[in-house]
Amino acid sequence: MAADIRLRHVLLWGLFIAGMCLLPFVTTPGTLRTVIFANYLAIFAMSWDFLTGRTGYVSFGHPFLIGIGAYSTAILSYRFGVPVAISIPAAVLITMLAGTLFFLPALRIRGSYFALVTLAFMELMYQLVQVIRPDITGGTRGISGVQTLTSGAFNNFYLSFALMVVIAIVLWTLTRTRLGTALSAIGMNEESVRGSGLNTTKLKLFSFMVSACVAGIGGAFYVHYLGSIAPRALFDINFLFTIIVAALIGGASTIIGPMAGAFFLTFLLEYLRPVLPGSERYFIYGAIALVLYMYQPKGLYAIVEDLAGRVRRKPTQDTVRDRAA
Incomplete structure (x- = not known):
């Protein structure tokens, strides 16, 4: 039975990857650019989910981690001429180190206190990049002219998609190990996990480090896709809201x-843009997300699983009736 489930998962991953690889040949460059943004948002949402979805520690400061990765590689490559092959790994390492320095004390608290502390870190980062060495960070204007890794929607699609798939498979594999089970147990009852003899602080730190690593990778590649960075775009409440809602609604x-x-x-926001070009569309998608979340708190994944289960059960029931007849 377990082997059948694993085989089904592998087949589904294979079909998804094959279908997405064919997408550039059947759609327009404009749609590809929308998919590219969806790929990066998926990376950010998976990063948030690996920490919050597993351990139950709700983070409101994820743009803080994404911003460290983005600013680090932008400054290194643009201001100091460091090759991108070095600046991106360095940015990921800086994200993990800086994030640990700030977040490790916060991991000892829980609930709304942890959420507020992480939100404070995001706001702190927003203020610091504007006032500390604006000649390096670009101040309120940010940095433009950052080196891009490739050009064109076609190439950027495959780059962002490959990055998203690799991260997704690695995280998906981690969640199915004993370590992933322990992290999920922390989310359900941390005291019981601690009582079983496991070091919950180390487990939470591991979850955070993986989350920070993914956020750093996503932020670094994202800024090299855009070719620019601005504090208002990264450390914005709408950006944070979009990441969290993407994880919850899915x-x-x-x-x-x-x-x-x-x-x-991503596609909902894009289709709402011609009708509501301003921030009003965030209210619309927020309302849609709320209704969907109220209908099924476990999101789109649970809805699809439920439909698939009904389809699998129906042939079995028909077979039983045929035999009975």
Whole structure:
């Protein structure tokens, strides 16, 4: 039975990858650019989900981590001429180190206190990049003219998609190990996990380090796709809101769910843009997300799983009736 489930998962991953690889040949460059943004939002949502969806520690400061990765590689490559092949790994390492320095004390608290502390870190980062060495960070204007890794929607699609798939498969595999089970147990009852003899602080730190690593990778590649960076775009409440809603509406603690939620929200926002070009569209998609979340708290992933289960059960029931007849 377990082997059949694993085979089905492998087949589904294979079909998804094959279908997405064919996408550039059947759609327009404009749609590809929308998919590219969806790929990066999926990376950010998976990063948030691996920490919050597993351990239950709700982070409101994820743009803080994404911003460190983005600013680090932008400054290194643009201001100091460091090759991108070095600046991106360095940015990821800086994200993990700086994030640990700030967040490790916060991991000892829980609930709304942890959420507020992480939100404070995001706001702190927003203020610091504007006032400390604006000749390096670009101040309120940010940095433009950052080196891009490739050009054109076609190439950027495959780069962002490959990055998203590799991250998704690695995180998905981690969640199915004993370590992933322990992290999920922390989200359900941390005291019981601690009582079993496991070091919950080390487990939470591992979850945060993986989350920070993914956020750093996503932020670094994202800024090299855009070719610019601005504090108002990264450290914005709408950006944070979009990441969290993508994870929740897709299905938290599933890895696949945040990917689905990211694509759903990105295309929803894009289709609402001609009708509501301003920030009003965030209210519309927020309302849609709320209704969907109230209908199924486990998100799109649970809805699809439920439909698939009904389809699998129906042939079995028909077979039983035929035999009975």
